[in-house]
Amino acid sequence: MSIAPIELDRPERKAAAKLVFDGVSKRFGRGPDAVLAVARADAYVGEGEFLCIVGPSGCGKSTLLNIVAGFERPTAGEVRLDGRTVERPGAERGVVFQQGAxxxxxxxxxxxxxxxxxxxxxxxxxxxxxxxxxxxxxxxxxxxxxxxxxxxxxxxxxxxxxxxxxxPAVLLMDEPFAALDQQTRELLQEEIKRIWRRTGKTVLWITHSIEEALFLATHLVVMTARPGRLKAAYAVGFDADADRNVTTSAAFTEAKREIVGLLRAESIEAQRQEGVGR
Ligand SMILES: Nc1ncnc2c1ncn2[C@@H]1O[C@H](COP(=O)(O)OP(=O)(O)O)[C@@H](O)[C@H]1O
Ligand SMILES: [Mg+2]
Structure with missing residues (x-):
């Protein structure tokens, strides 16, 4: 088992799509101060898929999830759930934040x-x-x-x-375990996997942790530094294995190395945007 590159906007994925990102862009503000947070996100997410999104801080991950949740409107394109354009929050989209909700x-x-x-x-x-x-x-x-x-x-x-x-038809999780200690986090990851198997929910999961993403995901997206684009996507094959030991296997370590490499380049760019090292 390992990871394999995949294009999430492949036409073959369209028929089975539960959630569709159709040219989704989001700009905050106007004029010279405008920030393009998300740029043309296209993806088909199938029913029951567990899609993890990783990307450098400030690249537009939360913005993307908030658009699916209906908290933000895209400035171009749209998100469709079960064929209906998302325009506002709704009970069929369950959201879990990092804390305090x-x-x-x-x-x-x-x-x-x-x-x-x-x-x-x-x-x-x-x-x-x-x-x-x-x-x-x-x-x-x-x-x-x-x-x-x-x-x-x-x-x-x-x-x-x-x-x-x-x-809910889809669960939207924005770094839900980011504030937890490592041991608690690992236990909850194992539990979430069990619950996901049992309920068959479609999940969108943002995380900083590549290991968490590889452990949980059926599909993984790496976003670029702002403006956030879907840089690369993978079908992930570790989801069937609830055993924590999978994370120390050679295939897992190899997958982790690949994603770390991709993400590192984007994080350096994100830091440059923030003026680090200037
Ligand atoms: N309501 C807002 N108004 C203006 N800018 C925003 C707003 N929300 C987010 N941004 C900007 O959009 C970019 C992406 O933010 P966000 O989606 O929160 O990133 P991430 O979750 O990947 O860390 C950041 O530059 C952030 O400052
Ligand atoms: Mg965020």
Whole structure:
């Protein structure tokens, strides 16, 4: 198993596409101060694919994800989910941020039940549903606690359960484990893999960690320095293996070396843009 280059906008991928990036560009501001954050992103993402996006800091990863979430509108092109143009946020797109997105005044259970309730489910049914997802993330015993009583890793588990409780068509994760320590992070990666297998969700996952991306992804995209373009994409073959040991295999190490090399060139360019070394 290893990685293989692939073009995500290949016409053959179109028929099975769940999520489509169609010439997506995003410019912030106008005139000489305008920042082109994303430049012509084209990709077909198939149902059940786990697409990881890596790229230098400030290259437009969050912007791209925020466009899918409906928080930002592209300045050109569009994103389509199940054939419909994304224009605003919606429950069929579940978002998990790096941290801090839980309602602090609600219990864990109330946080997870919030979406189903907002969509009109009866209180009892929403609670049952919330418990199902809390069990899935291993937090059934913490349903009555408040977010501040939980560790960062547990809060992220709640965030994941909350996103899943809406049964979204696609899960959008913006560096969800970036604030966690390495051990917690690895455990949660293994768990996310298990949950992804079980639910078959289509996932868009931004990460700084190449190892995390290779461990989780079915597909991996490396973005260029700003303006963010989809520089290279790979089909990744380590997703079937939930065993952490895969990350020390020769094939994994070789894949990692290749991606590190690609990303390094882009990070140097990103630093140059920021004026480092000037
Ligand atoms: N709301 C905004 N207004 C102006 N510029 C923005 C806004 N959001 C992001 N940017 C700029 O767009 C670029 C890409 O940002 P972002 O998508 O957050 O990068 P990443 O997530 O890859 O680190 C950066 O230069 C950032 O400063
Ligand atoms: Mg970001």
């Amino acid at each position: 839980l309602f602090s005044w609600m219990t864990v259970l109330e946080n997870v039940a919030f979406g189903p309730r907002a969509r009109g489910q009866a209180a009892g049914a929403a609670r049952d549903l919330a418990m199902t997802y809390l069990e899935m993330v291993g937090l059934a015993g913490f349903a009555r606690r408040y977010p501040y009583e939980l560790s960062g890793g547990m809060q992220q588990r709640v965030g994941i359960a909350r996103a899943l409780a809406n049964d």
